Amino acid sequence: MSDIRVCFPDRPQFSGFMKPCRVEGDVSQLEVYGEIPKEIDGVFYRVMPDPQLPPFIDNDPWFNGDGNVSAFRIKDGRASFRQRYVRTEKFVREREAQRALIGKYRNKFTDAVEFKVRSTANTNVVYFNGQLLALKEDSPPYAMDPVTLETKGLYDFEGQLPSLTFTAHPKFDPVTGEMVCFGYEARGDGTPDVCYYSVSPTGKFTEVVWLVAPVVAMIHDFAVTDNWVSEPVPRSVCDIQRMKQGGEHWQWSPETPLYLGSCPSNVMQWFQYKNSFPGHTANAYEDEQGHLVIDLGLSEKNVFFWWPDAQGSAPEPSSIVSQLVRFTIDPQSEKRALSKPEILQHGNSEFYRIDDRFATCPYRHCYFDLMDPQLGTDLERIGPKLGGGFPLYNAVAHFDNVTGETEVYFPGDVHLVQEPVFLPRKDSTTEGDGYILVLVNNYETMASELHLLDTRDFTRAQARILLPVRLRQGLHGSWVDGGDLNPRTA
Numbered sequence: 278m279s280d281i282r283v284c285f286p287d288r289p290q291f292s293g294f295m296k297p298c299r300v301e302g303d304v305s306q307l308e309v310y311g312e313i314p315k316e317i318d319g320v321f322y323r324v325m326p327d328p329q330l331p332p333f334i335d336n337d338p339w340f341n342g343d344g345n346v347s348a349f350r351i352k353d354g355r356a357s358f359r360q361r362y363v364r365t366e367k368f369v370r371e372r373e374a375q376r377a378l379i380g381k382y383r384n385k386f387t388d389a390v391e392f393k394v395r396s397t398a399n400t401n402v403v404y405f406n407g408q409l410l411a412l413k414e415d416s417p418p419y420a421m422d423p424v425t426l427e428t429k430g431l432y433d434f435e436g437q438l439p440s441l442t443f444t445a446h447p448k449f450d451p452v453t454g455e456m457v458c459f460g461y462e463a464r465g466d467g468t469p470d471v472c473y474y475s476v477s478p479t480g481k482f483t484e485v486v487w488l489v490a491p492v493v494a495m496i497h498d499f500a501v502t503d504n505w506v507s508e509p510v511p512r513s514v515c516d517i518q519r520m521k522q523g524g525e526h527w528q529w530s531p532e533t534p535l536y537l538g539s540c541p542s543n544v545m546q547w548f549q550y551k552n553s554f555p556g557h558t559a560n561a562y563e564d565e566q567g568h569l570v571i572d573l574g575l576s577e578k579n580v581f582f583w584w585p586d587a588q589g590s591a592p593e594p595s596s597i598v599s600q601l602v603r604f605t606i607d608p609q610s611e612k613r614a615l616s617k618p619e620i621l622q623h624g625n626s627e628f629y630r631i632d633d634r635f636a637t638c639p640y641r642h643c644y645f646d647l648m649d650p651q652l653g654t655d656l657e658r659i660g661p662k663l664g665g666g667f668p669l670y671n672a673v674a675h676f677d678n679v680t681g682e683t684e685v686y687f688p689g690d691v692h693l694v695q696e697p698v699f700l701p702r703k704d705s706t707t708e709g710d711g712y713i714l715v716l717v718n719n720y721e722t723m724a725s726e727l728h729l730l731d732t733r734d735f736t737r738a739q740a741r742i743l744l745p746v747r748l749r750q751g752l753h754g755s756w757v758d759g760g761d762l763n764p765r766t767a
Contacts, residue, residue: 281376282377285297285332288336289663290337290338291339293662294662294663294664295663295665295749298746298747298748301360303359304744305357306357307358307743307744308742309742310741311740313354313355313739313742314354314731314739315354316703317352317712317729318758319757319758319759320350320423320756320762321727322346322403323755324398324411324752324753325344325347325749325752326345326397326749326752327342327343327399329372330372330376333377334380338583339667340382340752341379343362343367343399345362345399346361346402346426348423348426349714352759358744359426360426363399363428364428365419366393366395366396379395379397382526383395383466383526384524384526385520395416396413396416396419397413398411398413400752400753401446401752401754404423404755405476406478406480408420408423408429409422409426412445413445414445416443417431417432417442417443434476435480437480438474439463439482440460441463444459444460444499445752446499446558448501450637451633451634451635451638454477455475455476456476457474458474459471459508461494466515466520467520470489471490472487473506474486486540488540490510491547492510492533493514494533494536495511496510499558500558500571501636502562502569502637505561506539507537507540508538510538511555512531513529513530513581514528514530514533528586529579529581529585532552534550535555537549537550537571537606539569548606554579554580554581556573556576556580556627557628557629559574559630559631559643560643564639567608569605569608570605571605572602572621572643574599574600574602575600575618576597576598578597579591579592580668583666594668599626600620600621600625601622601626601676602619603621605618622643622683624683625649626674627646628645628695629644629645630696634708640678641677641708642708642709643678644673644674644697646672646674646694646696647670647672647673648669648671649672652685654690659693659720662720670693671692672685672694673686675713675732675735686713686728686730686736686738688717688738689719691719692717692726694718695715695718696716696752697714698754698755699712699713700756701758711732712730712739715727718747725744725747725748727741728742
């Protein structure tokens with residue numbers, strides 16, 4: 278047993294604010310500075326990769342940790358907090374063994390044991406048909422109780438799930454409540470198969486379509502309109518032989534173009550753009566000419582710099598810039614080369630969120646994380662506490678698609694922000710009328726804060742909700758209105 282690691286590696290992704298939290302617990306009354314409007318009633322769920330045990334891969338990426346789900350219950354002007362790990366097969370078996378058993382990120386050939394399902398359930402958490410679903414795109418979801426956060430188990434939609442994988446970014450039709458999903462590497466590691474499926478609000482699968490991608494690559498996010506699905510395929514590609522030799526699942530491929538696939542039925546049309554890296558999508562819709570309008574983050578460099586190309590080349594992290602851009606595609610055109618996209622917002626941005634009631638429709642308001650060095654973040658002061666391995670964003674921005682104007686909320690010179698979520702104002706049907714919740718890293722106190730912004734007064738916080746714990750960088754989350762939850766959940 279002497280070769281088992283009993284402390285985390287001396288690496289940036291395991292130090293400072295990024296040191297694993299490994300906390301489960303409840304806080305019934307969080308400190309609130311300012312005022313939470315009493316009309317706000319719901320739960321903000323988010324998930325972070327949070328390894329319960331030191332990895333046996335020394336330079337393990339920060340997002341390979343166990344899924345640890347946070348639930349912030351807000352009601353009557355008060356906020357409470359609950360956090361639980363997802364009891365995946367990996368989590369349970371490693372806790373029993375008291376050591377790490379999983380190897381490199383998404384490489385089963387480097388594991389200490391064989392897993393039936395290798396999921397960490399650490400990328401997103403959504404509420405659907407009475408279930409809280411913890412998602413990781415290499416596996417089916419794990420279902421959790423929305424109140425207790427108790428893990429119910431692996432969830433295959435009562436045996437209906439056709440693929441081995443399930444996206445971390447399902448889309449929801451704001452009118453019908455239908456969930457549109459897909460799985461890539463859908464028949465297993467290294468396979469080019471992509472499976473799309475639609476699920477009714479009651480959990481019944483209504484359509485299943487199998488397709489083949491031009492390359493085996495990471496398809497993290499996608500876009501949906503009334504009649505089309507569209508998927509951006511970056512140049513991070515998989516080679517099963519490389520994996521068998523102990524290599525990485527993903528490797529940057531400078532020779533591979535950006536593919537943007539659009540599918541109205543069971544035939545995907547593949548459009549190409551120059552080598553670049555697509556990030557998260559903001560929204561998509563069909564314009565009056567029947568063209569597809571797709572807004573997403575785009576970088577000219579390898580955003581996943583920790584997975585270099587075959588020669589080991591990767592960009593300096595501080596040189597990577599992602600911008601919100603717009604591709605407009607004529608799906609009937611025989612031309613497959615895409616024109617240069619329109620840059621909507623020139624700042625260095627990511628983690629785009631909208632008023633989800635306007636998903637798949639023309640929209641006006643977009644909210645996202647922004648890195649603006651001119652705002653005054655004291656990086657010299659907080660640098661020793663940052664940790665590493667994740668992108669830095671020091672503000673939340675609101676971009677107006679109609680006026681082209683940007684509003685910025687800057688939480689302070691010793692703070693960085695995580696992904697925001699939008700909450701509609703009660704009884705308002707106006708797009709963008711509501712609130713923003715964003716988890717904020719405070720590097721002075723080394724604790725986390727939840728900041729509430731009113732979109733009518735975006736540049737200042739309506740309330741700051743303090744946590745007695747530090748929540749390391751998370752990935753994604755969602756707001757669930759109290760009226761949408763089951764009676765026992767609310």
